[in-house]
Amino acid sequence: MPLYLEDFTPGAVFELGRIEMTRERILSFAREFDPQPFHTDEVAAKGSIYGGLIASGWHTCAAFMRLFVDGVLSRAASLGSPGVDEVRWLKPVRPGDVLRARYTVLAVEPHPRRPDRGTVRSLAEVFNQDGTLVMSLRAANLFSRRP
Amino acid sequence: MPLYLEDFTPGAVFELGRIEMTRERILSFAREFDPQPFHTDEVAAKGSIYGGLIASGWHTCAAFMRLFVDGVLSRAASLGSPGVDEVRWLKPVRPGDVLRARYTVLAVEPHPRRPDRGTVRSLAEVFNQDGTLVMSLRAANLFSRRP
Numbered sequence: 001m002p003l004y005l006e007d008f009t010p011g012a013v014f015e016l017g018r019i020e021m022t023r024e025r026i027l028s029f030a031r032e033f034d035p036q037p038f039h040t041d042e043v044a045a046k047g048s049i050y051g052g053l054i055a056s057g058w059h060t061c062a063a064f065m066r067l068f069v070d071g072v073l074s075r076a077a078s079l080g081s082p083g084v085d086e087v088r089w090l091k092p093v094r095p096g097d098v099l100r101a102r103y104t105v106l107a108v109e110p111h112p113r114r115p116d117r118g119t120v121r122s123l124a125e126v127f128n129q130d131g132t133l134v135m136s137l138r139a140a141n142l143f144s145r146r147p
Numbered sequence: 148m149p150l151y152l153e154d155f156t157p158g159a160v161f162e163l164g165r166i167e168m169t170r171e172r173i174l175s176f177a178r179e180f181d182p183q184p185f186h187t188d189e190v191a192a193k194g195s196i197y198g199g200l201i202a203s204g205w206h207t208c209a210a211f212m213r214l215f216v217d218g219v220l221s222r223a224a225s226l227g228s229p230g231v232d233e234v235r236w237l238k239p240v241r242p243g244d245v246l247r248a249r250y251t252v253l254a255v256e257p258h259p260r261r262p263d264r265g266t267v268r269s270l271a272e273v274f275n276q277d278g279t280l281v282m283s284l285r286a287a288n289l290f291s292r293r294p
Contacts, residue, residue: 033209058209062180065205088230
């Protein structure tokens with residue numbers, strides 16, 4: 001039985017899984033989508049303010065999304081998302097970092113016009129293997145109500 | 148000569164290039180990062196509220212980033228970004244859509260502690276081939292001042 005809107009309550013916390021940010025994936029994501037030297041060029045990255053290669057912030061978003069799908073959305077009556085607020089890239093993500101994530105429900109709102117669905121507002125936090133918060137974001141997701 | 152902080156002034160508009168969202172790339176991005184059926188499974192997508200396959204919103208973000216790097220950051224003294232506000236996925240992006248983007252400078256702020264750099268706050272808008280606004284986001288980017 002999937003998770004419906006009613007299964008999300010303010011304060012509920014979902015601990016999500018882990019994902020490794022390998023050097024190879026950092027480079028391949030950045031070459032396709034964010035070819036700035038500190039994401040794609042180890043030598044240039046060493047000379048940058050980051051002191052070495054770092055993942056594109058969008059790669060960290062995408063990696064979080066994978067954890068969120070695997071941990072929550074794949075077993076929920078998800079209807080997509082209207083957007084995301086306040087993505088904060090707080091610390092660099094470096095090759096070999098193993099990220100984990102936490103999803104906390106902040107609010108549950110009925111849809112203004114569609115009684116069969118509603119919005120879950122959440123805080124997502126992504127930590128590295130040292131427990132350092134590397135990214136946070138505030139998301140909104142649409143879910144069906146229980147039929 | 149790269150673009151420095153001083154080269155961004157409120158109201159300035161940068162028209163960025165185009166990028167095609169092919170079916171193959173929509174599927175491969177979603178299989179890796181956002182494996183929800185309406186992103187990865189054409190049959191399931193047809194039966195969903197979207198009526199067909201749509202790109203992951205994070206894929207649209209990443210595609211915008213590529214346009215922004217190619218059009219602006221690759222010729223600018225970019226120092227990265229602390230985050231993004233208000234990502235709005237306004238309309239579905241479908242296979243074959245050709246996206247273009249516009250970057251508008253909203254504000255330029257000195258860094259509170261580092262006189263050698265500052266923040267550009269911007270509105271980014273992504274349109275499809277019909278001129279429909281499919282995504283908007285409010286971003287912040289750090290740039291070096293002119294030496």
